[in-house]
Amino acid sequence: MTDINELFARDPEKEITDAEIKEIIDYYVTALQRFQLGDKTAGKIKKENGPKLGKTDLEDLLSEIL
Amino acid sequence: MLALSPFIDKLQYAWDSTSLGWLKECPRKYYYSMIVGWRPKTENVNIKFGGWYHQGLELYDRLRAEGIDHDQALINVVRFLLKATWEDGKPWQSDHNTKTRETLVRSVIWYLDTFGKIDPARTVILANGRPAVELSFQLDLDWGPESGRNYILCGHLDRLVEYSGGVYDMDRKTTASTVSSSYFDQFDPDNQMSLYAFASKVIYKTEIKGVIIDAAQVAVGFTRFSRGFTYRTETQIEEWLDDLHYWFDQQAQLAKKGHWPMNDKSCHKYGGCHFRKVCSKSPEVRDIFLHSDFEKHPWNPLEAR
Numbered sequence: 001m002t003d004i005n006e007l008f009a010r011d012p013e014k015e016i017t018d019a020e021i022k023e024i025i026d027y028y029v030t031a032l033q034r035f036q037l038g039d040k041t042a043g044k045i046k047k048e049n050g051p052k053l054g055k056t057d058l059e060d061l062l063s064e065i066l
Numbered sequence: 067m068l069a070l071s072p073f074i075d076k077l078q079y080a081w082d083s084t085s086l087g088w089l090k091e092c093p094r095k096y097y098y099s100m101i102v103g104w105r106p107k108t109e110n111v112n113i114k115f116g117g118w119y120h121q122g123l124e125l126y127d128r129l130r131a132e133g134i135d136h137d138q139a140l141i142n143v144v145r146f147l148l149k150a151t152w153e154d155g156k157p158w159q160s161d162h163n164t165k166t167r168e169t170l171v172r173s174v175i176w177y178l179d180t181f182g183k184i185d186p187a188r189t190v191i192l193a194n195g196r197p198a199v200e201l202s203f204q205l206d207l208d209w210g211p212e213s214g215r216n217y218i219l220c221g222h223l224d225r226l227v228e229y230s231g232g233v234y235d236m237d238r239k240t241t242a243s244t245v246s247s248s249y250f251d252q253f254d255p256d257n258q259m260s261l262y263a264f265a266s267k268v269i270y271k272t273e274i275k276g277v278i279i280d281a282a283q284v285a286v287g288f289t290r291f292s293r294g295f296t297y298r299t300e301t302q303i304e305e306w307l308d309d310l311h312y313w314f315d316q317q318a319q320l321a322k323k324g325h326w327p328m329n330d331k332s333c334h335k336y337g338g339c340h341f342r343k344v345c346s347k348s349p350e351v352r353d354i355f356l357h358s359d360f361e362k363h364p365w366n367p368l369e370a371r
Contacts, residue, residue, distance in 0.1 A: 008148075008157060008167065008168060009157065011152065012145060012152050013149065016145070021141050021144050021145055021148075022137075024144060024171065024175075028175040031172070032176050041287035041288075042287060042288060043169070043176070043287050043289065044286055044287040
């Protein structure tokens, strides 16, 4: 199954098929079932975070800026 | 096609529930909103979100009335929403915490999963074979602001349905508040619902039992739906129509004088008027605040959707 964030990021004019739209629908229908069981965060999409920076990465970045 | 102006000079002859509601709440609010056309910059998100929500559900109703099955109609609706919210080559970026592209798609899917397949409220099919959804109306009253011109009542009905042996107008609303029974109390009495009940009766020449309100509470993690009802008797509608004489005369007098007083008992109702921050300032600096927090988008009741 394709990642939901990735489906939302696609150009709907040319990059998304009916089958992929069905994936979005199924994702939310499953979320609705979880909500009906009491999960009040069920309909929230978790956004993909970028890679976490380690201490060394931050030091490298700072040294480039300073 | 450009709609006609709803004014003759500053005298308004074409009214919808929004402009009438502003006048009833506060003449100053009416002046800022209707005569000048100020809208809060933040209102844009709510208008866009509400518009797409209605259009998505309207499309679904039309497709279903044409005989397309639920699954395919839902796919078409989601595709429509994804396209509508694709702006300048990228997804619509909302600055609202609950009204976003994703919560819009979720709200429509959840609504249709709840009410789409097994809704006991069924769309009325008009005599011309078309489904009774998103109907714009303009009704001539039998009196007017000047000879030869009558007042006009305008609006948009979301959907006319058959429900439990009667015909109802259905109105869909989105809100950030919790939808409890007290939420529905605000619609009885209510300007918009009285107008819709009257318009439905006139247009369809049939006994309309009342208005069904399908409310959607849109939160970050969920959308919750509740269905409420509001009823109007024939005499209640007559009373509402009769009171229009007072309100329209009031507008004419205020326009003639060019004086739009504040109703300072209304400022704090319904979470607070969005002009409260302007009206609370000294008159000589109000324009600065209007120009910084508002933009001009004239409201025209004669504009068809």
